[in-house]
Amino acid sequence: MGRRDLLRSSVVGGVAAVLTLSPVDFAGADGSGGGQETRETTGHLPHGVADWVHLPVRVPPGVRQLRVSYSYDRPEVPPGVPGNACDIGIFDQRGTTLGGDGFRGWSGGARSTFGIGGTQATPGYLPGPIGAGTWHVVLGPYSVAPQGLRFHVAITLGFGPPGRPPAPRYPPERAVGRGRSWYRGDGHLHSVHSDGARTLGELAAAARAARLDFVVSTEHNTHTAHPFLGDHAGPDLLVLAGEEITTRNGHCLAYGTAPGTWVDWRYRARDDAFRGVTRRIHRAGGLVVPAHPYCPYLGCAWKFGHQEADAIEVWNGPWGADDEMAVAEWDALLTRDPGPGRRWTPAVGNSDAHREPDVVGLPQTVVLADDLERHALLAGIRAGRCWIAESAEVELSFSATGGRGLHAGIGERLPTRADDEVAVRLEVSGAPGALARLVTDEGQALLTPLPAAQPATVLWRTSSSRAAYVRAEVRRPAGDGGASGLPGAMVAMTNPIFLGGQ
Structure with a gap:
């Protein structure tokens, strides 16, 4: 690839760099x-x-199938320096505009x-007619070694009459529930449709084995699993x-969108695209949930902030240091937004399971919803009526009662006067x-x-003059006996109960 082959480096169709x-x-x-x-090309x-490298492919009429293969070199790099990693995908003759139809x-x-x-089509890709016009193979050089990245792309067109894609088998929006109840789910899962190793059937079997009531299919940057989800509900x-x-x-997780919804990912925080x-x-009925933020x-x-988030995934897979940091940041957000009527951002937890031995349902979010139905579950999460557990073995209830007999549960507000005594009850x-x-806006209030x-x-007893909110955690003892000052691994945690306000 010489100087003449580098046609342009610019903003194209809203996609930066x-x-x-x-x-x-x-x-x-x-x-x-x-x-x-x-045809083959190297470079x-x-x-x-740039973040995205477009390779235009001029496709003539009469094409039945398109196949692409690629490879790139991986030279040695100094310790601590990222080596070559290059993603790939494709857009058809309808173009590469951000969020477009191509x-x-x-x-x-x-x-x-x-x-x-x-x-x-290969999982991760959409079957359908191979329309004549300019397609674009998109390379995503995720990281490039100091020596650069040498690539090879081969494109094969097969000619013949076009076929017709099968009708999608989208999942129903409702399952057999228990009315208003607590429902367990895992909202971050991967299959062979992105970088997972499990089939959709294997994922569904693992979810049932974990005694989950619901799951969310969240493949990386593609929605090609959606037409097959109905087979496994x-x-x-x-x-x-x-x-x-x-x-x-x-x-970021697009949580519970209408089946068939695809969301573009080709931007950075500085591109001012995330609000759109x-x-x-x-508009697709889903929630915006930043995933594993640390x-x-x-x-x-x-790096996009939390102003647009409906919830935050603070616990991702087996408990680790990054989860500890995520919970601390989320707790700081609660402290800044404790007032009556103010919007706050709930916490959720998911497994992000890709393959064995990743455990589906470790952790899981337990949601209070009016029924086992898509809109009801999302409403429960958005309202913060949920808590997180490492498995279905863990049961928990958490409530607060005021001096006038008022009662509030997880994600709710207990209206009290400043001097009213509040009784907090945790059952595990x-x-x-x-x-x-027990944690309040001042920090740890009780450890027992x-x-x-x-x-x-x-x-435990408190008042709204001493605590703007209270939330519960269940932890294992610290492995170092508490010498580091850090708590042990999480077993379960709740969203807060807010105190005060009439």
Whole structure:
């Protein structure tokens, strides 16, 4: 790839920092007798290249199938310096405009080959007609070594009559519930449709084994699992559609969107695009949930702020230091927004399971909803009527009662006068030997061991003059005996009960 091959580096269709290469042209291909033709291209991307590299492909009429394979070099780099990592996807003749109709699939770095045809496509890609015009293979050089990145792309067109994609089998919006009750779910899961190793059927089986009531499909940057989700839902398991939006400045879950909704990810925090993205998620009936905001990996940490968030994923997979930081930041947000009528941001937890031995349902969010139905569940999460547990073995209830007999539960406000005494009650089962921790806007207010005999009850008294809110945590004892001053791993945690206000 020489200087003449670098056609332009600019903002294209609202997508910032795009480098467009010279096109791969099949204009001379003769598909009248069927068969196939292949074109190959190679190039070198320098360190610091644009986020997105577009390779135009001029597709003639009469194409039945398109296949792409790619590879790139991985030179040695100094310790601590990111090496080469390059994602891939494709947009069809309708263009590459941000959020537009041209998206046909994305596999990130999970696959080196993909194919699209009229009747079927590689998971992560959308089947359908191969329209004539300029398609764009999109390379996403996630990180580039100081030596640069050498790539090779091969495109094969198969000629013949077009096929018709199968009708989508979207999941129903309701399962058999228990009326107004607590429902357990995992809202962050991956399958072979992105970088997961489980099939959708295996994910559904794992969810049932974990005794979950609902799950959300959240493949990276693609919605191609949605048309198959209905095959794995049932009266006992509500399956919701969604997506994990993996921008260069953090990941976000589109939680419970209408099936068939695709959300673009090609922007950074500085591009001022995220507000429009959240509007798209909300129009599709979903929630905006920043995922693993303190993830230590390149591009994972959340940099967009929380003004647009409906909830925050503060616990992602087995408990770790990044979860501890996420809970601390979320708690600080609660402290800034304690007033009556003010919007606050609830916490959720999900497994982010990709493959064995990742445990589906570790953790899980337990939601108080009017029924096991999509809109009811999302309303419960948005209102903060939810808590997080490491498994279905853990049961918990948390409430506060005022001096005038008023009562509030998780995510609610207990209206009290400043001098009214408030009785806080926490009941826990399934966590013998753990510690109960009550936290207010001032910090830890109580830390007490739970007895081996369960269920166990913890009682505590306060007032709104001393606590703007109170929330509960159930923790294991610190592995170092408390020498570090850090609490042990989380077993369960609640959203807050706010105190005060009439």
